[in-house]
Amino acid sequence: MPLLHPGDTFPQLTLNIPGAQAIQVPDSFAGEFGVVLFNRGAWCPYCTAQLRAFQRAGDSLAQVGVRVAALWVDDEKTTADFTARHGLTFPLGHSADARAIARLTGAFVNEDPLYLQSTGFVLDPQGKVIVSV
Known part of the structure; x- marks a missing residue:
């Protein structure tokens, strides 16, 4: 499946x-704007930086009605750690x-x-x- 495009309904995950x-x-x-992030894992410096940046921006995002959720395979x-x-x-x-x-969203998967x-x-x-990016 190709990556979900603007206008597509995001699947229930x-x-x-x-x-x-x-x-x-x-x-x-809950009817607010949302950001869904898929990350490689705790070992990934880029993913750590991205998640920390969203945390730092949390108050600003909440003030404009944007909520964030992320997931990975870890x-x-x-x-928890x-x-x-x-x-x-x-x-x-x-x-x-x-x-x-990947089947639901078109996200890319690394196999090994x-x-x-x-x-x-x-x-x-x-x-x-x-x-979608």
Whole structure:
């Protein structure tokens, strides 16, 4: 499947959150604009920098009605440790099925080792894609 394009409806994805109840995106954005980030993993310096930048921008994003959620293939413990170490306050989902996510969204998958390549979507309040990168 090609990467979702502007105007496409973003599929329902379940994000397993360490130590918390799983959430559904885009439903968890509650009618606000949303950013969904797929990241390679805790080992990736680019992904760490990106997630930290979104954390730093969190207050500004919230003021304009934008919510953020991210996911990757890393396990629950790695994700919990990363979230705590970097003080993330937005949901970071663990143990994503990279191939299933790719089928639904068109995200690129690295096969060996298996992970999602960095991909991002901005969604409107109705869950439609505005931007995909």
